[in-house]
Amino acid sequence: MEAKPEKSLNFIHEIIEEDNKTGKHGNIVHTRFPPEPNGYLHIGHAKSICLNFGTAAKYNGLCNLRFDDTNPVKEDVEYVDSIKEDVRWLGFDWEDREFYASDYFETLYNYAVILIKKGNAYVCDLTVEEIGQYRGTVTHAGKESPYRNRSVDENLDMFSRMRSGEFADGTKVLRAKIDMAHPNMLMRDPILYRIIHTEHHRTGNKWCIYPMYDYAHGQCDSIEHITHSICTLEFEVHRPLYDWFIKELEIHAPQQIEFARLNITHTVMSKRKLLELVQENYVKGWDDPRMPTICGLRRRGYTPESLRNFADIIGVAKRDNVIDFALLEHCLREDLNKQALRRLAVLNPLKLVIENYPDELVEELDAVNNPENTETGLRKVPFSKILYIEQEDFMENPPAKFFRLAPGNEVRLKYAYIIKCTEVIKDNNTGEIKEVHCTYDPETRSGMPLSNRKVKSTIHWVSAKHALEAEVRLYEQLFTKENPEATEEGKDFKDNINPNSLQIKTCFIEPSLSESKSGEKYQFERIGYFCVDPDSDKGKPVFNRTVTLRDSYKIVK
């Protein structure tokens, strides 16, 4: 049989297969996911995590987790812990390969000394402002620092004194000596080290000089013998610099490949903006179920499987892209449909009285836990004379093609009987529908011979006497606009926040849900997928609406 690849390779995997053909990296694939521990991971990171770990797995290689902790001012162990939790939750294992740029500070320092000795780096006393001015602009060459031609000995001496803490923050930096007129701004004598007298979350007070990301990142990849350094597009212009370091230092050369970062409609993805949402209380925290953070998605009820599938399905390319939020939801539903147990719950209750049903009778009816997976079995649901049904499932004057309950109309109560609406009770003053009365056909209980009678629809319900109260949090998109950042003059993305992104209400749920535990996921039949929020109390569970069910019913006017 012809073994045809069912799916074409993305451009990164094409490069890797080509490399493996030529033996460029000795047929080894070693990647890494390199977050800075200065914030929480979001779904954009998930794309990168899946790509890096997934690529390594695909080619029998390894993937490291490395924290790029080169700036003690912004970083914290809190973030290290959350990042590890999120990567693990997504389903990836870095085994014993948990590294930190700070593990390599000594090596990085020695590399810097080599550069100084080669005349490739110098200590510069210019101020922040001056360095900015001397750099020039994209269209005009910069000019050389007056400190550029210090002797090797003087540079060595000053760099070592920088390390020993002799100088104040901001007074000196170590710079690469490349070309102040270089057309690529990043090559205009970039800063390698700056002085920061701040305690580092791992190295404590051992250091008061810290390497810049641009200097550290490539060398860290090299030290770890990374073969393919996969990163996002904005680092494409940095690549010549990274290559320059590697060449001057004569060390292992990782191959950097850049891909386009993920964007999703109706959401923002930058750490800065997400931080703003949290700090200014537009959401309740990093794990607010409306946030695109991994912890937010987790709390919302997303599954790792759905996220991994999403990352796989969106592809990897170099063109800017905006993925439709609907695709994310599609991946979610696809997974939840298979996983989630079905339950009955009524969000907008309308009292339904079955007139010919015995007053005190309670029947325990069999209900299917998941029709997609019969191994999940059945459960009992109590049925009695007075029920709650969904307000949307009844109309006094229904339009054409309304299949649900209406005066004189028959519907089936899920897992129970076929009923016929006989009367509508309304408030005399307001005309509001208070309750609906009906009769049931005792021969039509699910499973009975006569239960097969065709009716137009089946609606869900909950027995009033047995129902439990629960809080439901109904989420909508956080932003009303597809692109929240497209704003008029003087406005910003926060002006596009959806005022209805969270709606809290009390609903009725079937009694079997009383024991539900935080994190559990259910499908409330005909409504959507919900998961138990950690805010739940013993007597009063809280459910987050993860995503609604698709609804192809449209009211015809």
Added chain:
RNA sequence: UGAGGAGUGGCCAAAUUGGUAAGGCUCCUGACUCUGGAUCAGGCAAUUCCAGGUUCGAGUCCUGGCUCCUCAGCCA
């Protein structure tokens, strides 16, 4: 206007390297269904950024344009 990237249905994304535009999402039909869910079947939707050129044949090659993105932190 310097440098580096990218342009294929509404949104993603393929096209075996020059052979006659896959697939997914969205939307719309229909079938089936004790979830108007799921499933199944079908449909709408593309001068492949533009203009020339080479070729029997171009999304793929050549020439010239256009548009968009990234870079002027002692952030990553």
